[in-house]
Amino acid sequence: MLLTNEQLAQMKRQLQVRRDELRVLIKDELSAAGHDHLVGQVHDSGDESTMELLSGLDIGLAEIDARELADIEAALDRMGQGRYGECIDCGEAVAVARLQSQPAASRCISCQEKFELESVSETPRL
Ligand SMILES: [Zn+2]
Numbered sequence: 001m002l003l004t005n006e007q008l009a010q011m012k013r014q015l016q017v018r019r020d021e022l023r024v025l026i027k028d029e030l031s032a033a034g035h036d037h038l039v040g041q042v043h044d045s046g047d048e049s050t051m052e053l054l055s056g057l058d059i060g061l062a063e064i065d066a067r068e069l070a071d072i073e074a075a076l077d078r079m080g081q082g083r084y085g086e087c088i089d090c091g092e093a094v095a096v097a098r099l100q101s102q103p104a105a106s107r108c109i110s111c112q113e114k115f116e117l118e119s120v121s122e123t124p125r126l
Pocket of ligand 1: 087088089090091092107108109110111112
């Protein structure tokens, strides 16, 4: 682990603040989209269930925020397991500077680039 306890505590705070912001945002966006009946469910549900709840609904922004929320919840989970800062693909340490700018980053830069390339090129290849 390359992160000091202080850095870790700071990132944890950042993640928690952003998580709370996102929960409020998602509720607002759901209300605005006329999905008030879902608002009460977002608060208590975890990341996976929030995504499940929102999938298939045409709620654009709320879905993007829910995805970010899921990333944050996952980062906090990894923190709880003492695995925060490890790339979920290769297991190498994620650069501290990267975590500082994106505390929810789950991959090192090279795995993230590979991942994005793969998700972009999902169209059939010749
Ligand atoms: Zn990696």
